[in-house]
Amino acid sequence: xSLPHAIxxxxxxxxxxxxxxxxxxxxxxxxFWSATHQxxxxxxxxxxxxxxxRALPSEQPARGQKKEFEVLPAGxxxxxxxxxxxxxxxxxRDPLLLRMRAAGVVGTAGLTAELRRHLELHRRQLAExxxxxxxxxxxxxxxxxxxxxxxxxxxxxxxxxxxxxxWLTEAMAEVARMTPPEPEA
Numbered sequence: 233x234s235l236p237h238a239i240x241x242x243x244x245x246x247x248x249x250x251x252x253x254x255x256x257x258x259x260x261x262x263x264f265w266s267a268t269h270q271x272x273x274x275x276x277x278x279x280x281x282x283x284x285x286r287a288l289p290s291e292q293p294a295r296g297q298k299k300e301f302e303v304l305p306a307g308x309x310x311x312x313x314x315x316x317x318x319x320x321x322x323x324x325r326d327p328l329l330l331r332m333r334a335a336g337v338v339g340t341a342g343l344t345a346e347l348r349r350h351l352e353l354h355r356r357q358l359a360e361x362x363x364x365x366x367x368x369x370x371x372x373x374x375x376x377x378x379x380x381x382x383x384x385x386x387x388x389x390x391x392x393x394x395x396x397x398x399w400l401t402e403a404m405a406e407v408a409r410m411t412p413p414e415p416e417a
Contacts, residue, residue: 235275236284238265240303240311243285245378249298250276263361263389276301284310332403340407347407351400358393361386 238261242253253276254269267275279285284307287299303311328350335343369383 234265235267235271236279237311237314238267239272239275239279240284240307243301243303244308244311247288247300247302249300251298253301264385279307282306335407340410344404344407347400347404351397351404354393354396354400358390358397361390361393365390 238257239253242248242256242261246256248256250269250273254272257267257272276285280287280301283304285301285303288302290299328346331343331346365383365386369379369386373379374383
């Protein structure tokens with residue numbers, strides 16, 4: 233149920249066409265709520281049909297022209313209702329964690345390389361988040377509630393990436409103590 237709310241959030245921040253919205257998703261909301269372009273376009277249709285958004289009138293309607301969408305009052309009300317709703321945390325479903333568990337019964341061959349690969353991916357993601365924080369949230373831009381909340385979401389991402397770096401470093405050390413070193417690839 234969160235994709236419609238992610239789209240409503242993005243459209244309230246800035247009315248957009250489907251293409252602009254998918255690009256914005258790739259650069260912001262997509263860091264913590266991913267969706268394919270097809271899912272976004274399909275959901276835009278559903279939200280419009282439900283009366284939560286509308287396509288802005290175009291001066292020169294033409295076939296193939298991009299539609300720009302805005303949120304209607306019913307969409308704002310739905311988003312506010314959803315923000316106030318309680319929801320339990322979702323259980324973690326991570327294939328790497330499952331592989332670690334499976335390695336306990338079938339052996340750790342190949343695991344160190346995969347842990348190392350994940351460590352590098354999380355290092356890159358952390359660097360990207362930190363660059364976004366530096367660029368988009370300097371101290372003078374933390375005055376509005378919207379900016380403070382956006383930064384807080386980003387700080388959550390930074391904290392998660394930091395957790396993964398710590399955990400992967402610990403996991404690699406633990407696996408190294410269990411088995412002889414694997415040959416370098």
